[in-house]
Amino acid sequence: MSSFKQYYKLLLLYVVSIVTTKVLFYIYLQNEFSDLSWQSSIYAIFWGYKFDFAAAALLVFIASLFDFNKKIYTLVSTLFLVLIINIQIGDMLYFSEAGRHTGYEIFDVFVDAESLLLTAYSQHFWLALVALILSIAACVISFFRWKMAVATEFNRYYLPKKLILLVLSIFFIRGMSVQGIPLNPWQAGQLANNQQAILALNATYSVIFALTNKDKTIQQLHIPNINQNTIKQSLKVLYADKNTKIKTPILTSKPNIVMLFLESWSAKYMQSYGYQHPTTPYFDSILKHSIRPKVMVAGGHRTSEGMFAALSSMQNPLGKTIAKTPLQDSDYPSIVKDLSQAGYSSAFFQGTSKETSGVGSFAQSLGFIDSFGKRDIANSKYPNNNWGVQDYDLYQFALKKTQSMSSPFMIGINGATTHDLVVPEGFQQKHFSDDKDLNAMLNTYRFADFSLEYFMEKIKEKYPNTVFVLFADHTGSRISDNLENYFIPFAIYAPNILTAQYKDVVMSQRDIAPSLYDLIMGDYTKTKFSGKSIFRNDYYFADYFHNNILGWIEAEDIVEINVQTGDLSCFVLNKLQKQVVKCENKHDNLKNHALSFTHYYQNLLFNVKDK
CATH class of the missing domain: 3.40.720.10 (Alkaline Phosphatase, subunit A)
Incomplete structure (x- = not known):
């Protein structure tokens, strides 16, 4: 088996594992996606194939660096497969609690490892059992793969082969594009429906992205642009009701x-x-x-x-x-x-x-x-x-x-x-x-x-x-x-x-x-x-922000803005329940208020001076 064939076989195995666990994610958390038809859900799962290949390609390339020895290569590739399975299934547990994919929270895993394992066992026993069974199956599959694995010899073709595999991996990591930068998890929000965006993104890529950006300054999320005059006018409206008649402090007794x-x-x-x-x-x-x-x-x-x-x-x-x-x-x-x-x-x-x-x-x-x-x-x-x-x-x-x-x-x-x-x-x-x-x-x-x-x-x-x-x-x-x-x-x-x-x-x-x-x-x-x-x-x-949706409430009126596509949804609040309404001019004003407030305070947040 050539090193290229070995690369593609492992890549396919990782991608299939990610897609399979994404389907399991949908089935296990189906109540979270009740507004989606099964056809829309399946479409979203496969729409995110670029994230699936990107995560798989990075891990496959790292594993390929050890293919000079069959045992080491098999061990590393098996560990990565088990890691994919457990990250994907662990994300189901996290999503059921937090309503979003695992990302920067991965840094708390070792701090709270015991609590996380006990919670998985006590509250999600069957899912934890599935993770264990799949991990064992991965080890069994890898045992048979070890017999077929081929060690790459150190000869004059070794470095050119690795260079080609590196270029292939970069191609996948960059979303199967020869230009641009590595995919950002927020790009899943390009799907107009935020529930579909959740299904499109896989937790393995989200975690890898967080780990590789650990030492970088937290980045300000891009939201739809709005001009400075609108920002100024919106903030003026939002803070117009200053009651100067109130005597403060209200309590003087400390x-x-x-x-x-x-x-x-x-x-x-x-x-x-x-x-x-x-x-x-x-x-x-x-x-x-x-x-x-x-x-x-x-x-x-x-x-x-x-x-x-x-x-x-x-x-x-x-x-x-x-x-x-x-x-x-x-x-x-x-x-x-x-x-x-x-x-x-x-x-x-x-x-x-x-x-x-x-x-x-x-x-x-x-x-x-x-x-x-x-x-x-x-x-x-x-x-x-x-x-x-x-x-x-x-x-x-x-x-x-x-x-x-x-x-x-x-x-x-x-x-x-x-x-x-x-x-x-x-x-x-x-x-x-x-x-x-x-x-x-x-x-x-x-x-x-x-x-x-x-x-x-x-x-x-x-x-x-x-x-x-x-x-x-x-x-x-x-x-x-x-x-x-x-x-x-x-x-x-x-x-x-x-x-x-x-x-x-x-x-x-x-x-x-x-x-x-x-x-x-x-x-x-x-x-x-x-x-x-x-x-x-x-x-x-x-305001609230949930899976690429910026929500805004004034009185009984609500708007939700997909910050990736700019799509606007409008609602009215009735007994603490949202009811869909047709968007009108007043909702455009609310959208301006939401984007103006968020632009202003996100810029302020990321530009506050150090202590």
């Missing part, structure tokens, strides 16, 4: 601030936002006595993304985080830093490891003085779940730490109970659904809510001059719609301090910092925050 980043709490599964079952009865009870909007839109789909939106009132890099990138070292506005300058002590607590997604160090870069994770918690009442300590034990730990903090203090808490499907033994579960995993998920909400009640009642008793800010860092799994993927709860609760108020508006997670600034510090309009205050403003807008 209350303690407790920010509760409710891990993965989705409004979709909470009775206060329309769900049929009482999954969070305590939260529902205090919501009635809180300052709250109709619903809030999260700024991302990871904890670090939610933190940045809430604390810095900034738009995240589209579809990414600044955590663990060079951008983290830039000097962004932060409500935590503002409160520190006003004399507040601060600490951040998380139920998972401090290294998970770099959240611990990121919290400190945003101004928290101390940061604690699961390894700092020695004594627990409940066994840990696959990711960390249960919320009850995290709250116990935070309560003890507040005793040594000077007043006033600001603490942020991000739990781990709802990061998993493990409900502690002894806690009575309720039957919400015949779907076993869904029922388990909803009962983790109940236990997290039970733990929340314990903690908040203790804080109220010990520190009556306290303002609670409750919101989810992001949503969880089992949500398919673009917008629903970002609907989260939000409430500012301070009994005997603040009067309850309901605003029939949709707010952004970016509005949290301005609201706290008005409440504690003074006039937020004098800051660099991009959001608005629930105490000051009447007109709000919110």
Whole structure:
């Protein structure tokens, strides 16, 4: 067998493996693609053949560098095949949680390897079993391939052959083109339908792209152009409602601030936002006595993304985080830093490891003085779940730490109970659904809510001059719609301090910092925050970004823009559900607002000076 024939056979094997697992991805997550016909889905899977060949060609060429020895060549090519299978199947697990392909998150694999494996085994057993069976099959196939493999001799033809294989590989890596640069994952968005774009891209290429760009500065995503005059006029309209009559700060007593980043709490599964079952009865009870909007839109789909939106009132890099990138070292506005300058002590607590997604160090870069994770918690009442300590034990730990903090203090808490499907033994579960995993998920909400009640009642008793800010860092799994993927709860609760108020508006997670600034510090309009205050403003807008779709909400009107094709879809919000409507002139205005805001704040994000 010639080295060229060997190259093409291995290339074909890798491509077939990628395409097969893409089909498996579609079958396993079929509910996510319910709007697509099977014909459209198959078309999308094969439309992404350039990504499939690009990923395969790179790995095949690397393997070919070892073909001077049959055993080494077979071992390397087998490892790559097993790697492809496990990346592709692992991506199914990640997508079911985050609603997007694995990319930069691959750098957290070794940090959270144990948690990831336990989650795969406990929540996706059959899929994990398929991965194991396919990996074994790959090894068996490779054993027979080893018998047929041919070692390339070191002679005068060796280097010319490798040069030809290199040129062939570059051809595939560049999308089967003799010009241009390697494919970028966002190019899958050239398919007008974003669900098809998801099926077109394979996780192996997405991961390879992330790994090969690890040491490069995070890149600003290209979006449709818009002229500077439109940007200026749009921003003027968006920020026109400045209420100068309000007297700030609203509270002069310098209350303690407790920010509760409710891990993965989705409004979709909470009775206060329309769900049929009482999954969070305590939260529902205090919501009635809180300052709250109709619903809030999260700024991302990871904890670090939610933190940045809430604390810095900034738009995240589209579809990414600044955590663990060079951008983290830039000097962004932060409500935590503002409160520190006003004399507040601060600490951040998380139920998972401090290294998970770099959240611990990121919290400190945003101004928290101390940061604690699961390894700092020695004594627990409940066994840990696959990711960390249960919320009850995290709250116990935070309560003890507040005793040594000077007043006033600001603490942020991000739990781990709802990061998993493990409900502690002894806690009575309720039957919400015949779907076993869904029922388990909803009962983790109940236990997290039970733990929340314990903690908040203790804080109220010990520190009556306290303002609670409750919101989810992001949503969880089992949500398919673009917008629903970002609907989260939000409430500012301070009994005997603040009067309850309901605003029939949709707010952004970016509005949290301005609201706290008005409440504690003074006039937020004098800051660099991009959001608005629930105490000051009447007109709000919110943005979200999901798989190449930029969404925008003003009042009840919604537009979604495919940032690769520029295609516009229009909706109206009815009982927190999107309803398709015909696009009109007002939707063109909303599109201009969305693109203007995003252009301005993405440019600002990528051009902030270092600390």
